[in-house]
Amino acid sequence: MDASQFDIFRDITLDYFAKLTHEKDLPTIGDAYMHFDSPLFLDYASLVNISGAYQGCLYITTSRKLIEHLLALHGEPDNNEETRLDMCRELSNVLSGNASHAFSSTWQISVPRTLRITDLETLRLPPSSFVMPITWLKETSYLVVGLEHRSEEPMR
Amino acid sequence: MNTAAIYRRTASGDEPDVDLRLRALEWTVLFNVDDQRNVNEIASALQVQSSHVWDALASLERRGLVEERAVLLSEFLRSPAALDQSDPDAERTLGEFLYREDRSIKPAYTAANELEQPSKQSSPMSVRNASPAAFAPPPLQVSIPFEPLESPLEMKSRAVSLLTLMQYIMSQSRDQTSGQLAVYRVFMGIKTDLLRRNNITSLRFTEDRIVDDPELLSALEASLQRSLGLPFPESAYVELDAL
DSSP states (O other): OOHHHHHHHHHHHHHHHHTTSOGGGOOEEOOOEEEOSSOOOOSEEEEEEEESSSEEEEEEEEOHHHHHHHHHHTTOOOOSHHHHHHHHHHHHHHHHHHHHHHHTTTOEEOOOEEEEGGGGGGOOOOSSEEEEEEEETTEEEEEEEEEEOTTSOOOO | OOTTOEEEEOHHHHSOOTTOOOOHHHHHHHHHOOSSOBHHHHHHHHTSOHHHHHHHHHHHHHTTSEEEEOOOHHHHHTSGGGOOOSOTTSOOOHHHHHTTTOOOEEOSSOHHHHHHHHHHOSOTTOSTTSOHHHHSOOOOEEOOOOOOOOOTTOOTTEEEEHHHHHHHHHHTSSSHHHHHHHHHHHHHTSOHHHHHHTTOSEEETTOOOEEOOHHHHHHHHHHHHHHHOOOOOGGGEEEGGGO
16 A cells, blocks of 8 residues: 555545534544454444455444534434434545545545444454544544455455 | 493392302492493492493393393483593584583482492392392482573574564655555564464554564564565564563
């Protein structure tokens, strides 16, 4: 994965949150780290699969509270599971668009998926991932890149 | 002369004929044959030359009083016959190397005791009736100091600082993101079971962990070479003793 492509993807994802709030509430990115345990997953996740030199996925996983903040910022008066999932799908489309913008020259990008934590058991994600914490409106989300060699079992 | 040979008494040696006549040293050696000690050890206990014991044993064997028994490898190795002490630089087998420092085979009782007891017997015929101390199989007190072998890879005594390794990888990259992704590529090539076995479930790029699991070190070295074409940096090694 080319670092400049990766920087573009990270920055335009941060911009999505930045444009929704005032300057004092700009998102901040924490120290990146590698994760080797069970997949990092909060209440919801927006995910795209990518395939190129490696295969894997990009996803952002968020808390329910952050999704509720997004609903409020979009002027959505109803806060229930259906509207929260709608908000997650919106986030998935943003992620997919950002990934296509950044990586489409060298990577194939799948259609986006919206996942709840209950879907985690049905997923097989790469065992190693590159994690960037994003803190916004006092909530921490995680932008995750999981890659593995292509010869391994394809992800579902 | 084979100083590693071990003899045992035959039935005739245990109950010699009343008319049997032997030289004094032959009687002494007969009393000291115990199915445990080799020629050299008996000679050492009696404080006589091994060749004299050997000659006595040969005489006793001809008379059917003792017989040589097969020896175990460990029994053979404790004999100087297995070792060449004359040249410290001489090539040795592994067994010779392991035992090269050990010369302290200590009989459980002294030669003086053994020499005195047979002479005090009213009849030299009754070997079985002699003092039990004279014929009880002496427990060997072989002191074998532990001496670990030096590993050719020198990995056993060393560990790796993961922070130093990561910094080395990142120093090869043009910017922070490239460096972190390069580190991730290296770790991506390592089975997570192996990392978790070493209590590594997550790792920040500014965090240090000292690992000494040879399998993990080997996997890191292989992945570094395979992913980035880099040799493993000597600077990443740390001496465990220094920790």
